[in-house]
Amino acid sequence: MTAPGPRLGLDIGGTKMLAVLADPSGTVLAQRERPTPARSGAQSIVTTAAELLREVALAGGMTGPLRRVGVGTAGVVDHRTGTILAATDALPGWAGTPLAAELSALLDGAQVAVVNDVVAFALGEGRYGAAAGLTSYVAVTVGTGVGGAVVVDGTPLVGAHHLAGHVGHMAVPQAGDRRCPCGRRGHVEAIASGTAMVETYRLAGGQAATLVDVAAALRAGDERAVDAVRLAGRGLGTALASLANAVDPQVIVVGGGALQVSQLLLAQARAAFAETALASLGGVEIRHAQLPGLAVALGATLLGARPPGPADPEHHQNDTAPSAPTPSSRGLS
């Protein structure tokens, strides 16, 4: 059965990796961060991951071999095998990496469970953050792209192609024919990501390299920046309302780097949500995430204590973590 005590979690993002050792209450006992060696290839990322995990375990006073590790990583992940199925250009060569198997081999056979980073984010916020105590919620990250995870009755949806929760690729009228990074047109990510807000601002004649510049223009009252964030917020709210109409969440949690423009973004999202959501969903709050920077790694620590993430328990493999509390048994008071 599940050993009590501290757990290891790792967040692998496009630019940085964060490993934490946390106790079951979510208190971080130790943490270590490094830039992701994305340009050096997948093998280098796996090696760095193993080093980081050993370092953080040592820093937290863990002795002996590492037994269980949870990982949340960018990319589409087969949660049953812990293999990366697809990844963006931010992590060249990441797709196809059998991450769980390779990391386990480097960690002397430790059990390694791997999920998509937004799923880990959702698990972290659902246990320790903005959705603590809730069992049905949507988690969204707005940053370079727009990511999402849908948790229904305590279980993150996976889907037939490991794509459930890809909120960013919902079509919204506000996106018009703007091109999405996925290649399609009209998806909400094409107007609501941080990258897209910069593009909208530039298309209106503004000068900006990053969202930090748009945020500064916003504070200075530049109407073009206001319009860019307003468009993003309205698109986001419309997509979230359509999704909520289909999956009936208790709350929606929004996190990610784009929250530097969050006040206007979320105000607009809430307004658009109210226009499209069914009347019964009027009380569904769109909330800020509460674990900035930590939600993915903390959510990953929860993976070691049960079958790897949202995998169908009937299909989980013999070499995965032993049965233990599923997310649905999480403390609903």
Ligand SMILES: [Zn+2]
């Ligand atoms: Zn798309």
